[in-house]
Amino acid sequence: MGRSPCCDENGLKKGPWTQDEDEKLIDHIQKHGHGSWRALPKQAGLNRCGKSCRLRWTNYLRPDIKRGNFTEEEEETIINLHSLLGNKWSSIASNLPGRTDNEIKNYWNTHLRKKLLQMGIDPVTHRPRTDHLNVLAALPQLIAAANFNNLLNLNQNVQLDAATLAKAQLLHNMIQVLSTNNNNIPSSSPLTMQTNNNLFGQSSYLENQSLFGQPQNFSHIPGANHDEKMMVENQMIDQPLDSFSSLMQMDVQDDHNSLPLLVAASPEESNQSQMMIKNKDIVHRHDTSNPSSSNSSFTQDHHQPWCDTIDDEAGDSYWKEIMEQTCSEPWPFPE
Template structure:
């Protein structure tokens, strides 16, 4: 309580600071320290309120302020910290020596926020955006987003850091997208019209590569993937190569629910592309129902919540009712692909 009246006082100058004012303020603080900000203007010979002086000093004149463009590392740190801390600009600023909260806030609002939007990432939730109805029209953005986040250059620099959860979650999202499309194709008597381009695009993307996905694969066990996936629907499956590490590390669930065993020599079994992978997988394994949220996001959420209790676990932004609803809301029209317009292709 007790809001400062200083800025309401009349007769005090407002607006941009002149070099002379800057010099007065700097000289005074160098000689005396700032002491009481309220008393400072009079002592320093400035016709400003103390608040204005404090802001000018902390955001601009302070000698330890780093000026100039933010580095890529700084960008990534801000993104990672924002995911955990939200708009706690001062808290974020403590991790970026020489940067002020105001500077970081401005940088976020003018650069990073837009950048994430264009990548198909919600800058508030740091998840793939879910505010759009056209799933397939947004595949490029989703995949761009997941690849962006999966890129080691864009990962946070801290191992074992909660901030890396974003990467896992998004890779899960990517996998789930693919899986749900396959499921729709496989379980519907009349598969929906999925544009060839969409499947080509999926097939051209690197398969997600993450331990959490492997864990997910171990855990799925509800609806059997239909045996009659029309493989002719996948014109570009040859491009859908599994990465070597997936071959090497994937763990298949034991159909009896007992101990799990590593699949040895998947390469030798010719499960080298997604077509073969699915063929082998569908005989013994199952997929979750067409739904709703991304199963392992809840795990991620819990882990996030561990570090940020303010996150409301009761609301799940992903909980829409169908695959295409859930995944269809990925982006709005602000997000435009870098090199082509996917809508045009689809249409």
């Protein structure tokens, strides 16, 4: 499609905005709305292209933009959504009232990415990095792994002791370290845990306890693909994890990582579902004109918004069916 000449046009100013320009833009939008961005600069008396005006407004001048540092809760939301949606910054931003996609993108690149890397998590796949062959170095991950017990609580019959799981994982890692072939445990090993995609659901891997205290129902996560959801559901139904041994006997499908996947889906894995539901339709759009609604995304709208949004937007009857089933069940978040 034809690209608009936009800022290539002669004489249009680029670069940082002056206070005078800001005032003109704000004044015009408050009086007339932005209408056509293309036509706005001329009407507002600005020597800028419409694109530049739109960006300035949406990323900086909009009255509902929240300033200041990101809260811990916002960080959690970003990380969780990024694990599901990948670099869909606008979709992520729509779940963080008052935050812009640009701001979130910058924050991810400058802070969260590094944070995950320091924790031994690949910020792209949200999986533990495989260059951790040292058991001690992997301890934070082991602690995190222990917390996937929370997810197993999805099945009400399942209660797995976190310490037991940590021990099992530690044992597993020790064997790996001792193995002459690093990361190459025979697939027949009884200790090879089920690390297949997203079995452990959307648990965050931060050491932050508030994260681990939030088991989440997979079915509500629109970014996760259908197969993943069904696999989890089938596992829960067919193989109730009521004992350590049952965990150990689970099928070996992917021993690439030495630790269970701790998030719902890597971006590439969730592509299928993203194709089914347009990104812009996945997330619940908050009323951004109401800054007081901030921080409500994941902790207050745990359940219904996702369901509502998908129910409203997804045309696929299959998705509707799934959502009808899952939405009729209480969201397992503790308040």
